[in-house]
Amino acid sequence: MSGRGEVIASVREVSKTYDGGRIQVLREVSLEVRAGEMVALWGASGSGKSTLLHLLGGLDKPDTGTMSVCGFDPCVEASRNTLRRHHLGFVFQLHNLIPDLTVEENIRVPALAAGRSREDTAARVRELAAQVGLSHRIGHRVQDLSGGERQRTAICRALMNAPRLLLADEPTGSLDEQTGDAIFALLKELAARENVAVVLATHERRFAEACNRIVRVRDGRLSEI
């Protein structure tokens, strides 16, 4: 179990361009994220927030610089697979759930990918669903749920394998203000309860201010505010 204060993710002098170098998104940025903290990446549309999350999650590679996430290098394929299966959770704006599977089945997907059985995971699935107020919907198909219920399901799925780092990309972006506030509060509460570090991309100041740290993303640079 990781104690508070341990470095969970470190990014050193990372640069990222697209389109053969024509679009420079990140310029030698560095960042450390510690256990249990919730860090907001706050910046305008197109500033590079998603790009940084994708690099941390091994969904894309930097041009230069180094990274360590939960002791693994996300740029190395074998490490990346271990990281994704066991140590990372993702919540995206458009939740990427499987619509014709039930809430329960969607929450269980990462556990099955990590080689665990249905029996082994049943209690955890129920516990997570209860924590987000979805016990009564657990057998319903995701396609029949509201946007807020879908995002609650996505949060449970992201936490299923008890990750050490949760990457959240505008997790409230597709929701109305009231539902967005409720989902953000839930994410914060669960992350604290499970001692998961969170890196959350947002362009909304009020969500950034509710995190432990705000890292501004602008002109390819990061600055702590």
Ligand SMILES: Nc1ncnc2c1ncn2[C@@H]1O[C@H](COP(=O)(O)OP(=O)(O)OP(=O)(O)O)[C@@H](O)[C@H]1O
């Ligand atoms: N695969 C890609 N190919 C080319 N350009 C890209 C690619 N991905 C992102 N970009 C560009 O990189 C820049 C940063 O994009 P990114 O998605 O990281 O920004 P963001 O801060 O997350 O924006 P938003 O808040 O709108 O999601 C943008 O100009 C975007 O168009």
